[in-house]
Amino acid sequence: MPRFAANLSFLFTEVPFLDRFEAAAASGFRAVEFLFPYDYAPDDIAERLKRHDLTLALFNLPPGDWTAGERGFAARPDKFEELQQSLHTALPYALATGAKRVHLLAGLADRHDGAAALAFRRSLTVAAHFFAPHGIEVMIEPLNGRDVPGYFLDDFAMARDLIRELGIPNLKLQFDIYHCQILHGDVVMRLREMMPVIGHIQIASVPSRQEPDSEELNSAFLFAELDRLGYAGFVGAEYRPRGATTDGLGWFAPYRNIEA
Numbered sequence: 001m002p003r004f005a006a007n008l009s010f011l012f013t014e015v016p017f018l019d020r021f022e023a024a025a026a027s028g029f030r031a032v033e034f035l036f037p038y039d040y041a042p043d044d045i046a047e048r049l050k051r052h053d054l055t056l057a058l059f060n061l062p063p064g065d066w067t068a069g070e071r072g073f074a075a076r077p078d079k080f081e082e083l084q085q086s087l088h089t090a091l092p093y094a095l096a097t098g099a100k101r102v103h104l105l106a107g108l109a110d111r112h113d114g115a116a117a118l119a120f121r122r123s124l125t126v127a128a129h130f131f132a133p134h135g136i137e138v139m140i141e142p143l144n145g146r147d148v149p150g151y152f153l154d155d156f157a158m159a160r161d162l163i164r165e166l167g168i169p170n171l172k173l174q175f176d177i178y179h180c181q182i183l184h185g186d187v188v189m190r191l192r193e194m195m196p197v198i199g200h201i202q203i204a205s206v207p208s209r210q211e212p213d214s215e216e217l218n219s220a221f222l223f224a225e226l227d228r229l230g231y232a233g234f235v236g237a238e239y240r241p242r243g244a245t246t247d248g249l250g251w252f253a254p255y256r257n258i259e260a
Helices: 017-026 042-050 078-095 112-135 156-166 178-181 186-197 218-229 248-255
Strands: 004-008 032-033 053-058 101-102 138-142 171-176 198-203 234-237
Touching: 004 017, 004 053, 004 198, 004 248, 017 032, 017 042, 017 156, 042 053, 053 078, 053 186, 053 234, 078 112, 101 198, 112 138, 112 156, 156 186, 171 178, 171 186, 171 234, 178 186, 178 198, 186 198, 186 218, 198 218
Parallel strands: 004 032, 004 234, 032 053, 053 101, 101 138, 138 171, 171 198, 198 234
Antiparallel strands: none
16 A cells, blocks of 8 residues: 655644644654755754654755745756755755655756756756765656746656666656646556656645545545555655645545554
């Protein structure tokens, strides 16, 4: 059965961030993920994980000035120094928490711009080699233009091809089912075809990005398909609850307390 990770940037926001670890564990999650940990000390996050017997599945590398609209550096030729610094900023968090996956954000750029494409390839190579000695995988995630207009990496086939071409063992695809359905549709066939390069999966309903229990996708079928495909990684629950987080966890009942 799938191993779900509660995304603490989206779920349990009724309580302060550091208290969300306890809330996730109390609801039966054995793993968590989140966008950015950088407002807190690595040891503080590690202590919450240990206290509540949680595994940290994934977090994002620093994105730049998020409130000003920055969404990463990887495809920005003018931001390579910031990209390098972001790796050093993130590493202590990964080491303290035991996280084995980090998501490298591409940033806002035209994917048909040759300079941006070269910068992205360079950034992926540098980041993957930086984290490899620590046993950490680097994820890249295509994002749809409705949620993130102008995002460089907006195509799953492009991400797959780049991962295959670079051939770096710890460079993987973060397959967000919500983004894939909006960008391309045909989610199951893409999962089947891309499974060899997938390192992490995320889920939400489409189009509302709420609990994965309704709307366009048959989530129970998708979760069973992941078992059929032999996927052994985490599935991040990255959605915006319709109301209180705990009121919308009916979809999660069959998967509670599965060991991470």
